[in-house]
Amino acid sequence: MTDKDFVPSSYTTDITEGKVTYKSPSNIALIKYWGKKEHQIPANPSISFTLDTCATTTTLSYKKLKNKASDFSFDLLFEGSPKEDFKPKISTFFKRTELYLPFLKAYHFTIETSNSFPHSSGIASSASGMSALALCLMELERELNPHMDTYFFKRKASFLARLGSGSACRSIEGDIMQWGLHKDTLKSSDLYAIRYPYKVHPIFKNYQDTILLVDKGSKQVSSSLGHNLMHDHPFAEQRFDQAHKNLTKLKRVFEEGNLSEFIKIVESEALTLHAMMMTSMPYFILMKPNTLEIINKIWAFRASSKTHVCFTLDAGANVHVLYPENEKEEVYQFISNELVAYCENGQYICDQIGNGAKKL
């Protein structure tokens, strides 16, 4: 599919008002997206586990205006109260998607949104938030065009979510999602994410992710700024090439259930992401001392326990602790005995692989 396939030619139904709610999860990348081209096209392919517990619920109410407005008309409520500082991000999203959703200026929207995870937990809500909004808008488009099939619906929802926040395109479905063209993945695309289409060993079923909230402060560096710093980065080309190669390796790991190899790829990807930040100009460090304490504890525990616990990081100080379901009790004991002490106010979130967004 090309982006032209997402430009509707006409609508068959007239809808005056309505309301739709979606709950959409966050996701955690195993192969990281870091660096993009124009129009939110990723510089390398990425792959993620869709999460289950960490999610955004968004209700979109829509009312047709008497005349098409000259600008987007919407109100935004976050956890029940108006939230003016979120509005510019939504306006940007509307601008980027207007070509593909030509009805946007014909309605007044009320967007009510809330997160399952604590406010300012340092967990990015852009993936869950943008995918939830994209799905609500797609539901309105499906009402305007009731013959739309589910395949197209999901692809376009992912395509639109990508225009809001790149990683959001991987939150539409579960349980493993791939975004970005890759030679070994049939039907992979830079425009939207697809469900990982190959064999996955049962060891990855219900894979656990305990998110340790090391630093709940807001990010010092936005991910858009970080992506842009990859443009003149001295190691950019090697990094993009490495992501392609890691994806090839991961395919075999998923098939065989080789957890030792899985750990090598996932931890190396996390550290490479942060290495890119530390070697850009300007350079920055998002890890905190407790991030490193946790990483060292995980390495020591893994060596002594022979479990397969490992970590990954996103663009922040929090640590995602990943482990298979059959090691849940032992690893959970370790987390509560040894790692929770490094979390801000002892806070952490127990999550696991999930099945994607749901209409409520």
Ligand code: PMV
């Ligand atoms: O979706 P963005 O633009 O916020 O970028 C997110 C990038 C990482 O979370 C660091 C990696 C990833 O692939 O999710």
